[in-house]
Amino acid sequence: MLWFIIVTIVIGFVAGLIARAILPGNDSMGLLATTALGIVGSLLGGFLGYLITGSDRADGAFQTSGLIGSVIGAVLVLLLVRMLRRARA
Known part of the structure; x- marks a missing residue:
């Protein structure tokens, strides 16, 4: 179980x-925020992959995905964060 947590943090x-x-942009994020961005992006990427392919039904809809899905999800989360920051300003 510990190895899963460590791998999730690293990915x-x-x-x-x-x-x-x-x-690239003026996003003032530290290491923890960047890691959280990637983890949330990984869950989002896994969820989107599940919706598109419908596979891995035994694991459920929210799952960690591969690195490519994680990056795609993190890009989407970063775009959402930027939109929310602009709307507040």
């Missing part, structure tokens, strides 16, 4: 870094 961090590299 989340890498996905968050890649998403921030794909969408």
Whole structure:
């Protein structure tokens, strides 16, 4: 169980870094926020992959996805965060 948490954190961090590299901008995020971005993006990517393919029904709709799905999900979450920040300003 501990290895799953560590792998989730590492993949989340890498996905968050890649998403921030794909969408450069003035996002003042630290390491924890970048990791959280990647983890939430991974869950979103897994959910979208489940909706598109309908596979992995035994694991449920919310699941961690591969690195590509994680990055796509993190990019979508980063776009959403930027839209919400602009709407508040």
